Amino acid sequence: MKAVRFHDHGDSDVLRYEDVQRPVPGAGQVRIRVVATSFNPVDASIRAGSMQGPIPVALPHTPGLDVAGTVDALGEGVAGVQVGDEVIGFLPMGADGAAAEYVLAPAEILTPAPTSIPLADTAAVPLVGLTAWQALFDHGGLVAGQRVLINGAGGAVGGYAVQLAKHAGAHVIATASPRSSERVTAAGADEVIDHTATEVVTAPVDIVLNLAPVDPARLTALAALVRPGGVVVNTTVWMPAPTDEERGVRGVDLFVRSDAEQLARLVALVDRGELRVDVAQRVPLAELPAVHASAATGALSGKVLVLPAHD
Numbered sequence: 001m002k003a004v005r006f007h008d009h010g011d012s013d014v015l016r017y018e019d020v021q022r023p024v025p026g027a028g029q030v031r032i033r034v035v036a037t038s039f040n041p042v043d044a045s046i047r048a049g050s051m052q053g054p055i056p057v058a059l060p061h062t063p064g065l066d067v068a069g070t071v072d073a074l075g076e077g078v079a080g081v082q083v084g085d086e087v088i089g090f091l092p093m094g095a096d097g098a099a100a101e102y103v104l105a106p107a108e109i110l111t112p113a114p115t116s117i118p119l120a121d122t123a124a125v126p127l128v129g130l131t132a133w134q135a136l137f138d139h140g141g142l143v144a145g146q147r148v149l150i151n152g153a154g155g156a157v158g159g160y161a162v163q164l165a166k167h168a169g170a171h172v173i174a175t176a177s178p179r180s181s182e183r184v185t186a187a188g189a190d191e192v193i194d195h196t197a198t199e200v201v202t203a204p205v206d207i208v209l210n211l212a213p214v215d216p217a218r219l220t221a222l223a224a225l226v227r228p229g230g231v232v233v234n235t236t237v238w239m240p241a242p243t244d245e246e247r248g249v250r251g252v253d254l255f256v257r258s259d260a261e262q263l264a265r266l267v268a269l270v271d272r273g274e275l276r277v278d279v280a281q282r283v284p285l286a287e288l289p290a291v292h293a294s295a296a297t298g299a300l301s302g303k304v305l306v307l308p309a310h311d
Helices: 041-048 119-124 126-139 156-167 178-187 216-223 260-271 285-296
Strands: 002-006 015-019 029-038 066-074 086-090 102-106 110-112 147-151 171-176 191-194 205-210 226-234 250-253 281-284 304-307
Touching: 002 285, 015 285, 029 119, 041 285, 066 102, 066 119, 066 126, 086 119, 086 126, 086 260, 110 260, 119 304, 126 156, 126 205, 126 226, 126 260, 147 156, 156 171, 156 178, 156 260, 171 178, 178 191, 205 216, 216 226, 281 285, 285 304
Parallel strands: 147 171, 147 205, 171 191, 205 226, 226 250, 281 304
Antiparallel strands: 002 015, 029 066, 029 102, 029 304, 066 086, 086 110
16 A cells, blocks of 8 residues: 655655555554545654654654544454444554555544545544644633633634634634634634734633744733633643633643544534534645645645545
């Protein structure tokens, strides 16, 4: 089968499109015929070697944390999944990923794919959708009527976070650059602030969700907008979330985890038409190195899906 792998850490040119042996599922695993994976910024960090502490990988390594595809083979002891099932999942971060024609996955991390959109497009959901869900509900404790400030809402996580917060009945204030402000507005934000032109000043909020690699001083300034007892949830884990003990403002650093039950809730929202899946580009697997190269220059905007050819 074909796969994209890197044999050494480094820039995007370490990625190779090459022939590898088709994997065989072990106990508790299924093999998936990959219809699509997606590019996530963490893929580039793992490739570059900057995540070897929290996410060690064995070399050569195949990236691709999201998977959408069809179950192709079952390992020993697998129940609840059958050959031919269309599934999606957020793969274990340290294992080989779905930038390949076939990938192995623990059966328990998989969820039946949405049926209302093309199977390939569902690869845009797992990692970023779970990040948004866990930030807002697991760590933010979001409930209807609260005010949420989403900083850096123009990316894929931000798009889901805006939609999920609005669906939960929150008032959503979002920061975005001019090139993504229209997309953020379409996602349902009540207020959109151009963070490239003005400082973020707003009435007190209950939750700040930071999705952008901002200067620590700027994140501290955002935390000052949180009302007493509120929370700052930060996804840029290399920069600790600020806290304010005097006002009871918590700081939470989010490291997303795979959760099939939560993913099933996201799938249900998609199939009810209450969560829109946006895809900016669809590229062949062989072009994944070029996607990494574009990401390094800041040229990517929106979610990029990666599709194996399957001869």
